Amino acid sequence: MKQAPNTRMAAPGKSAGPAPDSRSVRKRSVTIGGHRTSVSLEEAFWGLLRGIAAARGQSVSELVTEIDRVRSGNLSSAIRVFVLTEISAGFDPEAPAS
Numbered sequence: 001m002k003q004a005p006n007t008r009m010a011a012p013g014k015s016a017g018p019a020p021d022s023r024s025v026r027k028r029s030v031t032i033g034g035h036r037t038s039v040s041l042e043e044a045f046w047g048l049l050r051g052i053a054a055a056r057g058q059s060v061s062e063l064v065t066e067i068d069r070v071r072s073g074n075l076s077s078a079i080r081v082f083v084l085t086e087i088s089a090g091f092d093p094e095a096p097a098s
Contacts (some may be wrong), residue, residue: 017028031061032068040065040076050082052092 022044029036041049053063064079071078087093 030064032065037075039079041079045080045083048087048093049079052083052086053092055095056092 003014022042024043025040026043026046027038027040028046029038047065050060054062056063066076067078067082068075
């Protein structure tokens with residue numbers, strides 16, 4: 001069964017609704033230095049961050065902790081810059097995690 005663009009498959013009897021828009025901002029909790037904090041990022045950045053963490057064999061919280069150690073400004077902005085730097089350096093989000 002072919003899916004229409006921007007839709008998700010749902011379990012029988014459930015409505016999946018539209019797929020999350022890659023531009024929509026999502027707030028998620030991460031643990032940095034043993035403390036939970038919330039980070040707001042666009043869905044596209046969350047997906048890429050998860051992929052980068054998986055490729056490095058890390059959890060998202062471990063990777064965000066590394067980013068937090070070297071940031072000079074807002075954490076959300078630092079994560080976006082990190083992800084863009086990784087993409088520019090050749091990270092392939094389509095490559096299977098090792």
